[in-house]
Amino acid sequence: MGYQSTVVSVGTDATVLTLAQGGVVLQNLGSEIVYVGGPEVTADETSTGGLQLPASDTTAVTIPAAQMRRADDALYGRTASGTASVAVLT
Numbered sequence: 805m806g807y808q809s810t811v812v813s814v815g816t817d818a819t820v821l822t823l824a825q826g827g828v829v830l831q832n833l834g835s836e837i838v839y840v841g842g843p844e845v846t847a848d849e850t851s852t853g854g855l856q857l858p859a860s861d862t863t864a865v866t867i868p869a870a871q872m873r874r875a876d877d878a879l880y881g882r883t884a885s886g887t888a889s890v891a892v893l894t
Contacts, residue, residue: 815887818880824894831862834888847884
């Protein structure tokens with residue numbers, strides 16, 4: 805299968821960005837920082853705070869198959885306030 809892309813609207817609740825394994829490219833199209841992590845990701849710098857994807861930034865994320873063991877495993881994003889669109893390429 806070839807590459808797939810989508811745009812996800814992310815707000816203050818944890819939102820699924822992708823279920824894909826392997827390489828994922830994320831681009832924050834919005835003006836808010838998007839925090840990326842697991843289902844319990846928080847929008848801060850605590851132990852559950854996610855990888856920060858600044859406004860207008862792009863990052864590549866590698867998700868090992870071992871991290872996606874269950875059908876409900878996913879990569880999530882959330883903002884501290886407002887919403888941001890995130891482009892996802894898998």
